[in-house]
Amino acid sequence: MSYVAHEYFHNFNVKRIRPLALGPFDYDQANLTDMLWASEGLTVYYQDLLLVRAGLMTRGQYLEKMAGAITKFENASGHRYQSAAESSLYTWGAPRGAPPGGGDRSTSISYYDNGAMLGALLDLNIRNESHNRKSLDDVMRGLYREYYQRKARGFTGAEFRSECEKAAGGPLTEVFEYVSTSREMDYAKYLAYAGLRVETAEEAAAGAFLGVNTKTQDDGLIIADVASASPAQNAGLAVEDRILTLDGAHATAKSLNDLLSAKKAIDKIKVQFSRKGATQEVEIVLGKNSKRSYKIAPMDALSAFQSDIGNDWLRTRQ
Numbered sequence: 380m381s382y383v384a385h386e387y388f389h390n391f392n393v394k395r396i397r398p399l400a401l402g403p404f405d406y407d408q409a410n411l412t413d414m415l416w417a418s419e420g421l422t423v424y425y426q427d428l429l430l431v432r433a434g435l436m437t438r439g440q441y442l443e444k445m446a447g448a449i450t451k452f453e454n455a456s457g458h459r460y461q462s463a464a465e466s467s468l469y470t471w472g473a474p475r476g477a478p479p480g481g482g483d484r485s486t487s488i489s490y491y492d493n494g495a496m497l498g499a500l501l502d503l504n505i506r507n508e509s510h511n512r513k514s515l516d517d518v519m520r521g522l523y524r525e526y527y528q529r530k531a532r533g534f535t536g537a538e539f540r541s542e543c544e545k546a547a548g549g550p551l552t553e554v555f556e557y558v559s560t561s562r563e564m565d566y567a568k569y570l571a572y573a574g575l576r577v578e579t580a581e582e583a584a585a586g587a588f589l590g591v592n593t594k595t596q597d598d599g600l601i602i603a604d605v606a607s608a609s610p611a612q613n614a615g616l617a618v619e620d621r622i623l624t625l626d627g628a629h630a631t632a633k634s635l636n637d638l639l640s641a642k643k644a645i646d647k648i649k650v651q652f653s654r655k656g657a658t659q660e661v662e663i664v665l666g667k668n669s670k671r672s673y674k675i676a677p678m679d680a681l682s683a684f685q686s687d688i689g690n691d692w693l694r695t696r697q
């Protein structure tokens with residue numbers, strides 16, 4: 380049923396509601412877009428939302444599936460290296476059989492999976508910001524009217540964002556930062572808008588922990604996020620630092636991931652990086668790597684506002 384709902388929803392999202400690059404096509408040219416997270420990801424988001432709203436899936440089943448998707452995404456190393464926008468853009472040039480984000484599986488993500496979670500975060504953010512008067516449904520309807528019916532064309536990324544922020548009645552800075560960077564997503568904050576809490580459990584995993592998320596820019600490896608109290612933060616690494624070498628070898632997303640996979644806690648690595656044009660080197664004692672599992676459960680005490688958002692979102696009573 381999810382699969383049927385997915386393909387049916389494409390009649391709207393992609394066939395009619397679409398980024399400029401997705402038609403009309405010039406088949407002699409590459410059709411690059413950084414918005415497949417919206418075209419495919421939001422379709423994945425709606426496939427299950429439609430089932431729960433139609434009563435074909437329970438609220439519990441829906442939240443369990445979402446928690447499973449978060450667990451899978453967070454335990455795959457790719458989320459430390461690639462954003463949803465990059466995953467969308469690079470898929471065109473990916474070799475046959477490569478994952479959706481192109482290139483190496485350990486350093487790329489799926490814009491389907493990540494896009495679906497971004498859809499949930501956007502939806503909950505819009506509901507909270509608009510005092511539960513608007514939702515992602517209004518965004519989809521607005522895009523359909525403005526770009527399919529009125530202008531008869533696709534939309535730009537800025538136009539898509541503007542439609543979302545119009546519905547919210549204010550800026551959605553953080554969620555759009557999640558779209559374009561590898562920053563860690565604060566699921567708990569957004570699910571709390573619907574009266575839900577996120578429970579996590581950790582267990583030891585192979586490899587070592589450094590605590591940075593990166594982006595690849597102009598062939599350089601730039602730090603996009605630093606986990607608090609992590610080995611990276613303790614050693615003084617910061618957002619926007621450019622990692623030059625790791626144990627003396629040229630740094631790439633793949634070499635960083637391979638190095639951390641081969642190390643264990645208390646092992647040391649030498650990181651050379653540049654900050655504002657000055658080169659520095661630090662030796663970092665790596666930390667314990669862990670796997671995290673996520674569960675989503677109703678809060679014990681929730682406000683009428685949280686309860687309304689949850690009920691309107693899933694069209695079911697808590």
Ligand SMILES: [Zn+2]
Nearest residue numbers: 385389419422
């Ligand atoms: Zn699809």
